[in-house]
Amino acid sequence: MIEKSFTITNKLGIHARPAGLLVKTSSRYKSSAFISNEGHEVNAKSIMGVLMLGAAFGSTIHLRLDGEDEQEAMKALEDLIVNRHFDEE
Amino acid sequence: MDNLSTQKEEQVLQGVAASPGIAMGPVVFFGSELVTVEQRTLAxxxxxxxxxxxxxxxxxxxxxxxxxxxxxxxxxxxxxxxxxxxxxxxxxxxxxxxxxxxxxxxxxxxxxxxxxxxxxxxxxxxxxxxxxxxxxxxxxxxxxxxxxxxxxxGNAHPRQKKLKEPAIIFAKELTPSDTVNIERNKVLGFAMDFGGRTSHAAIMARSIKVPSVVGLKKIGQLLHTGDFVILDGNSGVLIINPTLKTIDEYKRKFSDYRNIQNKLKHLKGLPARTRDGKDIELSANIEFPDEVKAVKESGADGVGLFRTEYLYLTKSELPTEEEQFNEYKSIVKSLNDQPIIIRTFDLGGDKAPKAISLPPEANPFLGARGIRLYRDEGINLFKTQLRAIVRASAYGKVRIMFPMISCVSEIRYCQQVLNDVKDEFRKQGIPFAEDIPVGAMIEVPSAAVIADIISQECDFLSIGTNDLIQYALAVDRGNEHIAYLYQPYNPSVLRLVKDVIQKGHKNGVWVGICGEMASDPLITMLLIGMGLDEFSVSPVSLLLIKEIIRRVECAECINIVEEVISFGTPDEIVKYLRKVMKNRFQDLYLLF
Incomplete structure (x- = not known):
């Protein structure tokens, strides 16, 4: 199992579209993926769950991945959140 | 009876302006078909x-x-x-x-x-x-x-909404599929009980250019299908059963608004030159490289402020010289020899980079931000960015600007580091433009007061009005409790701006504004009268500002400055400017 924390840097936070991208990305991998914000943890493969996190600009989210392809999955998610910042501002 | 009498009365309701434009016509109710479900217990x-x-x-x-x-x-x-x-x-x-x-x-x-x-x-x-x-x-x-x-x-398809005649659609709330399914050529406007500027219906209305007012609360109870209404998406107003007088007034506004939009389009390729021949540089602000396209489409003379913080805020590692060089080079090249002012990183305050740990501060806006981070260990970070910018200068018209200058020694320090960088490049034979103009951003009142001395150390000044207002008036612009004190029209602010321009000119440097103030049509004439040389505005306001510039003469603008300077309160200033601008630009009166 691997874990990592990230700060949300796109201005509008994880609203619908970023949530969609996050779910699509984590769903590509076999590993289970859980994401938490302020102690509230949800399945990162569920759009409803991710939306409910209400992760706004500047909040710190925590990713917890477990499975055979956890490394690749973490890499892809990190790229999405940190490098591409959800393809928006 | 009661119903009849109220129905005929004109009612003006204030909502949120969600998409600009004016529409008038009958209302059609768009009930997002309510679903009714009966609960059963299954066998x-x-x-x-x-x-x-x-x-x-x-x-x-x-x-x-x-x-x-x-x-x-x-x-x-x-x-x-x-x-x-x-x-x-x-x-x-x-x-x-x-x-x-x-x-x-x-x-x-x-x-x-x-x-x-x-x-x-x-x-x-x-x-x-x-x-x-x-x-x-x-x-x-x-x-x-x-x-x-x-x-x-089993109700397979939602009914495609057939509109017999063009109408204003009213709904408690339009869902995204509603917005798409409505016949668009018959929709004059959208009015909604719910929603704000960022609701999807509002975003879509703006992209399909349908005038809209949202957040009207419970107008559903006041409206009936077939009622005649006027919808003003510029000011966020909905008028139910308008009187003939109001209808006439809005008919005029409606055609005027169209005319304004059409007229402004022709300005794209024209210079921002006053009637008496003064050329003003009208450029655009950008925050991300992909906005360059919008800048070019808007017909700007260049980029008046390119903020570079995004390079530091979006990644967990610091941007390398090579990464930055490539980024700057591609922007500079895409501008085809139009000038671009690259502002070195203004971190700290509300912008905390991930890769550098800044100690927590009680007053971050009065703490280590902007140039104050360029000293000590910060010099390497500063030098790396300067190297990248100076290298990019070989590919177009680059200007460099330093943020948060508050005293002369700071601008000297920046010039010193810049010269060191250039010396190294000369020795190494790396190409760059020898005459890169260097500017100081004037956003701290102490710098504004000694702008004459600071301008002896650089080639131009650019007034960052957003921060200048906050520092001059001691008002945190993010604090909602004192938001009423954040006043761009405050006489102290306007006097500071005027002084900075004069002091810059005294030493032969040009002066620009790169804050919101430059995009405000209400004070365009005032700023021209003060002698401002460069306006850096948001791309959407660019043509409007150009229109004003092209229709005025410097002398009349100077008269406005003299009047404005005599007022003691922001209210008097706004009232006076509204009157003057409405009078002077009767065809643009909608915008003041």
Whole structure:
């Protein structure tokens, strides 16, 4: 199992579209993926769950991945959140 | 009786301006068909079939959404289509699907009832989350909910809304699929009870350019299908049963607004030159490289402020010289020899980079931000950026600007480091432009006061009015309790701006403004009168500012300055400027 924390840097936070991208990305991998914000943890493969996190600009989210392809999955998610910042501002 | 008398009365309602433009015509109610669901208890033998019905309804909804994605992408645009991709994900969501199936199997509820309950729970929790943007997502949940329930109940298609004649659509709330399904050529405008500027309906209305007012609260109770209304998407007003006088007034406003829009288009290729021949540099502000396209489309003379913080805020590692060089080079090249002012990083304050740990401060805006981070260990970071910018100068017209200058020694320090960088390049034979203009950003009052001395050390000054206002008036611009004190029209602020321009000119340097103030048409004449040489504005306001510049003479602008300087309060200044501008630009009166 691997874990990592990230700060949300796109201005509008994880609203619908970023949530969609996050779910699509984590769903590509076999590993289970859980994401938490302020102690509230949800399945990162569920759009409803991710939306409910209400992760706004500047909040710190925590990713917890477990499975055979956890490394690749973490890499892809990190790229999405940190490098591409959800393809928006 | 009561109804009749109120119906005839004109009523003016204030909402939120969501998409600009003016419309008038009859109202058509657009009830997002309410779904009615009756709860039943299933017999054991029915359960499997009910689960199957549910799964088929979901599959059908997915297929329909796929079509809607394609239709929207074609008719409105890819960005707008993305929201339906989110709807598709909702339909695949394990939380939603599993929970519904569980309710069908374990609680023996009919599929539509089970699904309704699940979705309503999510809707409620989503509405309780802070932030307008996420709250607006509850509309997406409702949209998906209706779609699936219609499928379960076998009402295959939502009725395509046929409008007999052009009308203003009123709805409590339009869901994204409503907006797409309405016949667009007959929609004059949208009026809605709910929603803010960031709701999807508002975003779509703006992209399809339909005037809209949202957040009208409970006007549904006051309106009837067929009522004649006027909708003003510029000011966010809806007028029910307007009098003939009001109708005439708005007919004029309506055609005027069209004329303004049409007239401004012709300005694109024309210079921002006053009638008496003074050329003003009219450039645009950008925050991200992809905005360069909008800058070029707007007909700007260049980029008056390129903020570079994004390079430091979006990644966990610091940007290397090579990365920055490539970024700057591609922007500089795409501007085809138009000038660009690159501002070195203004971090600290509310912008904390991930890769550098800044100690927590009690007053971050009065702490280590901007140039104050360029000393000590910070020099390497500063030098790396300067090297990248100076290298990019070989590919176009680069200007460099330093943020948060508050005294002379700071601008000297920056010039020193810049010269060191250039010396190294000369020795190494690396090409760069020898004469890169260097500017100081004037946003701290102490720098404004000694702008004459600072301008002896550089080639131009650019007034950052957003921060200058906050520092001059001692008002935190993010603090809602004292927001009323954040006054761009405060006489102290305007005098400071005037002084900086004069002091810069005294030493032969040009002076620009790169804050919001430059985009405000109400004070364009005032700023010309003060002698401002460069306006750096947001791309959407560019043509309007150009129009004003092209129609005035310096002398009349100077008269305005003399008047304004004599006033003691922001209110008097605004009142005076409104009167003058409305009078002077009678065809643009809508905008003042």
């Amino acid at each position: 054991d033998s029915e359960i499997n079939r009910e689960v199957e019905t549910f799964c088929k309804a979901i599959e059908k909804a997915k297929t329909d959404l796929q079509k809607l994605v394609e239709k929207t992408a074609l008719s409105i645009g890819r960005e707008s289509a993305k929201i339906f991709e989110v709807h598709q994900l909702l339909l695949e969501d394990v939380l939603i699907v599993d929970e519904t199936v569980k309710r069908i199997r374990e609680e023996k509820k009919n599929a539509d009832q089970a699904f309704l309950e699940v979705m309503e729970n999510f809707e409620v929790s989503l509405e309780s989350i802070e932030g307008e943007y996420l709250k607006a997502r509850a509309a997406d949940i409702r949209d998906v909910k209706r779609r699936v329930i219609r499928n379960i109940q």
